Amino acid sequence: MSVLSTEDEGKYLMDIEAEQIGIVTQVDTDAQVAYVEPDPGIGEAVIQGFGFGDADEDDIEVPAETVETVTDTELRVAKDL
Template identity: 65%
Template sequence: MSVLSTEDEGKFLMDVRGEQIGIVTEVDPIEQVAYVDPEPTLTNAWIQSLGRGDAGEDDLEIPSDNIETITDSEVRVDADLSSDA
């Protein structure tokens, strides 16, 4: 389990295969949940990278228990969330 902070907002969420799932729009550091936009527009991605965005209704909730690593540019989950199976 990794510890999430508001500094993780704007980072790319990646699956175990290294494929981009979306972009972190907001982090709840108390509940340890990252909210991820699975289909960000270029403008939205830019706004999020500046830490100026908020979570939307369709954002995915990713608990920190599912996060394997956090780097300067990405948050990587321990599962393949991009598949339909």
């Protein structure tokens, strides 16, 4: 299990096969859940990359216990979501 922080906002979420799932829009540090936009447009990806933006109704909830690895640019899950 990884510990998620607000510094993870704007990172890419990748699956076990290194396929991009989406981009982290928001992290709830208390609940340890990352909210991921599964198909961000170019503008939205840029906004999220700078750490600005919020989760919305179509975001995927990714609990910290499913995140295997956290790097400077991505979160990687150990299984398909």
